[in-house]
Amino acid sequence: MAEPHSIRVLDDTRNAWWNDDFLALVAARTGLDQCSYVLDVGCGHGHFGRRIAPLLKTPFEIMGVDREPQWIDVAARRARAFLSQSKLDGSLTYQSGIAEALPFGDHTFDAVVCQTVLMHLRDPAAALREFARVVKPGGLVLAAEPNNFGALQRLANDLDAPGASVEAHLLLVEAHARIIAGKRALGEGDNALGARLPALFRPFESTQFFTTDRPYVLAPPYESDAEQLVIERLRERCERDEAGWSRGDARRYWLAGGGALERFESVYASMVEHEKRELAAIDAGTHAELSAIVHFVAAGRTKR
Numbered sequence: 655m656a657e658p659h660s661i662r663v664l665d666d667t668r669n670a671w672w673n674d675d676f677l678a679l680v681a682a683r684t685g686l687d688q689c690s691y692v693l694d695v696g697c698g699h700g701h702f703g704r705r706i707a708p709l710l711k712t713p714f715e716i717m718g719v720d721r722e723p724q725w726i727d728v729a730a731r732r733a734r735a736f737l738s739q740s741k742l743d744g745s746l747t748y749q750s751g752i753a754e755a756l757p758f759g760d761h762t763f764d765a766v767v768c769q770t771v772l773m774h775l776r777d778p779a780a781a782l783r784e785f786a787r788v789v790k791p792g793g794l795v796l797a798a799e800p801n802n803f804g805a806l807q808r809l810a811n812d813l814d815a816p817g818a819s820v821e822a823h824l825l826l827v828e829a830h831a832r833i834i835a836g837k838r839a840l841g842e843g844d845n846a847l848g849a850r851l852p853a854l855f856r857p858f859e860s861t862q863f864f865t866t867d868r869p870y871v872l873a874p875p876y877e878s879d880a881e882q883l884v885i886e887r888l889r890e891r892c893e894r895d896e897a898g899w900s901r902g903d904a905r906r907y908w909l910a911g912g913g914a915l916e917r918f919e920s921v922y923a924s925m926v927e928h929e930k931r932e933l934a935a936i937d938a939g940t941h942a943e944l945s946a947i948v949h950f951v952a953a954g955r956t957k958r
């Protein structure tokens with residue numbers, strides 16, 4: 655069986671996307687802090703559920719669903735460790751289910767949340783209709799989704815690096831644009847979905863939008879857990895001669911995004927070279943950067 659895409663992205667680098675006091679602000683502004691029965695759709699290993707658990711009205715009950723049964727076991731195991739350590743008054747339970755046909759009755763939950771899930775769906779609007787069906791009338795729907803086009807700002811970091819050039823940067827911009835467009839054209843999701851959140855949330859009332867206040871920092875001596883994890887992942891990719899996307903996925907998306915087959919290998923090599931330049935600068939202790947993580951929260955309520 656092919657391994658799920660999420661195996662590449664479900665790690666603890668997710669913990670570095672938020673500051674807890676910022677999430678508490680979002681919970682207070684959206685009323686998530688008044689919710690106790692919450693559905694976490696596409697829960698993966700349960701990172702987002704555990705992150706919002708301390709913000710909910712107690713005793714809380716978080717139900718996580720994911721289409722990958724193997725993640726259900728991981729999430730349940732991590733929830734047990736989390737609850738015994740945190741001593742929070744609540745429960746986290748997990749079961750298989752798909753976002754577009756949730757295995758719950760109408761008007762069940764106080765809130766339905768998801769993080770980096772709509773971006774992976776062929777039809778995110780259909781999933782949001784399901785979220786609206788299973789939430790109570792007037793209930794909260796909250797989605798945290800990125801716009802990964804934002805990562806292009808990071809190109810500015812190596813403008814002066816040996817081997818870098820405006821031409822090489824333009825190639826990386828083209829690769830990024832074609833890959834994101836191609837993935838979307840194939841119906842495999844939208845890495846820039848964050849930008850579409852206002853359109854997707856039009857059916858909801860009292861909509862609010864936020865972006866994380868947590869920046870992406872890499873600065874010598876790269877001591878924080880977040881920096882160490884980012885560097886570990888970068889090193890693994892460089893050792894596999896891969897950039898952000900696997901070579902196979904990148905090729906499919908590049909072609910679907912209108913890229914010419916004969917250019918693919920050199921474009922992908924530029925992407926890998928870019929990552930290797932960054933790793934070399936980190937290993938030399940010369941790489942320092944501050945960039946925005948373009949990760950949005952959209953929240954809205956169904957009609958009462």
Ligand SMILES: C[S@@+](CC[C@H](N)C(=O)[O-])C[C@H]1O[C@@H](n2cnc3c(N)ncnc32)[C@H](O)[C@@H]1O
Pocket residue numbers: 658660663664668695696697698699700701702719720721722725751752753754768769770771774775
């Ligand atoms: C990038 S992970 C995010 C996991 C989790 N929300 C988090 O933030 O850590 C996306 C998750 O959505 C799940 N997923 C993708 N499509 C789904 C669908 N149609 N229904 C339910 N889960 C889905 C994947 O299996 C994966 O666990």
